[in-house]
Amino acid sequence: MFWDVFYSILLLLTGIGVFLVGIVKFSNLLQASGNDKVKDTFRKMGNNRLVGFGIGTGATTVIQSSTATTVIVVSLVNAGIMTLPQSTAVIFGANVGSALSNMLLSMSAFSFSRFFMFTVFVGAMIKIFTQNKRANTISDILMSFGIIFVGLFVMGQAFAGSDYLTNGFAFMIEAINFPLLLLLLGFMITAIIQSSTAAIAIFITLAGVTVYDDLGNNIGTLLEFTDIMYLVIGTMLGTTLTTLISSIPSNRNAKRAAIKHLLFNVFAALIFIPIIWPLQGIIAPWFESLIPDPIWQISVFSFVVKLGTALILLALIKPFNNLVHIIIKDAPEQIHIDELEEIQCLDSGHASGFTDKF
Numbered sequence: 432m433f434w435d436v437f438y439s440i441l442l443l444l445t446g447i448g449v450f451l452v453g454i455v456k457f458s459n460l461l462q463a464s465g466n467d468k469v470k471d472t473f474r475k476m477g478n479n480r481l482v483g484f485g486i487g488t489g490a491t492t493v494i495q496s497s498t499a500t501t502v503i504v505v506s507l508v509n510a511g512i513m514t515l516p517q518s519t520a521v522i523f524g525a526n527v528g529s530a531l532s533n534m535l536l537s538m539s540a541f542s543f544s545r546f547f548m549f550t551v552f553v554g555a556m557i558k559i560f561t562q563n564k565r566a567n568t569i570s571d572i573l574m575s576f577g578i579i580f581v582g583l584f585v586m587g588q589a590f591a592g593s594d595y596l597t598n599g600f601a602f603m604i605e606a607i608n609f610p611l612l613l614l615l616l617g618f619m620i621t622a623i624i625q626s627s628t629a630a631i632a633i634f635i636t637l638a639g640v641t642v643y644d645d646l647g648n649n650i651g652t653l654l655e656f657t658d659i660m661y662l663v664i665g666t667m668l669g670t671t672l673t674t675l676i677s678s679i680p681s682n683r684n685a686k687r688a689a690i691k692h693l694l695f696n697v698f699a700a701l702i703f704i705p706i707i708w709p710l711q712g713i714i715a716p717w718f719e720s721l722i723p724d725p726i727w728q729i730s731v732f733s734f735v736v737k738l739g740t741a742l743i744l745l746a747l748i749k750p751f752n753n754l755v756h757i758i759i760k761d762a763p764e765q766i767h768i769d770e771l772e773e774i775q776c777l778d779s780g781h782a783s784g785f786t787d788k789f
Contacts (some may be wrong), residue, residue, distance in 0.1 A: 439628040445622070487526075491531075509678075516752060530730065536730065537635060548584060551574050558766075587636055587639060601653055622672050631733065634659065
């Protein structure tokens with residue numbers, strides 16, 4: 432029993448590690464190959480909130496990381512390339528884009544996800560048989576993309592190979608079956624691994640695991656929709672930590688951009704938890720009848736929450752920006768020594784002119 436559990440946990444952690452390597456490498460490659468184009472697009476987008484929202488959504492969907500997009504936005508604001516008002520809609524779009532990325536992970540439930548894993552082999556063959564720089568970049572992207580799904584597959588195999596591990600997680604989820612504790616669990620997992628995408632991948636894996644009773648009867652999956660709702664919102668709050676940390680050495684406007692990312696997710700929690708908590712007995716059965724597959728429930732619910740929050744805040748973008756300025760106030764204006772000396776010189780000049788007249 433001990434070694435069975437040990438090897439299953441080892442396999443689970445290996446799957447998480449492989450997934451993280453894939454997602455980080457995939458994100459970094461796409462950022463490196465298109466970083467200048469992204470910055471140039473941000474420069475030209477103007478103050479149109481819908482354009483900014485679309486750019487944030489598209490960029491995050493492609494690079495598979497809202498944190499990466501938001502960190503780029505913070506750095507651009509810090510460098511003066513992007514204005515603070517421009518950053519607001521982009522950050523809203525980045526959050527929605529991460530939900531669209533989660534839908535790609537949900538495809539792991541389909542058998543054709545094996546073809547996604549096969550891209551590792553395709554990329555390796557390209558790298559072996561050509562030295563072309565562009566071809567090597569494509570091969571790296573293909574391999575990192577495939578590694579993401581290899582990691583998901585390995586995580587799934589950890590549960591498939593151990594009833595003890597499955598029952599252990601089932602007991603844990605049942606023991607903490609309280610909304611605020613589930614919210615905290617989602618927050619902590621995301622904060623520890625520094626990736627909401629990886630946290631969602633873990634939940635997708637758990638949602639795909641079937642639980643059986645002692646008689647071998649199917650009693651559901653490890654994650655029910657009533658658990659999923661709070662775990663997803665918890666991951667949204669946890670993903671803000673990386674952006675906040677990245678903004679520490681930056682100027683005030685860059686810190687404000689990071690605060691916008693935090694506030695977006697805080698408002699999402701404040702808007703949706705008061706709705707879903709008292710009404711979960713109505714919402715959960717309706718949602719489960721609409722989307723029976725727990726794996727897709729995760730990505731669709733994430734999309735609904737983030738898109739709903741974005742639409743509300745886009746309509747209230749001016750008060751939202753004002754709130755950010757209230758939280759991080761402008762520094763009091765300081766007069767430099769050379770300006771003081773200039774004023775003193777002017778004052779002395781006026782004084783001498785005044786005495787000359789009399």
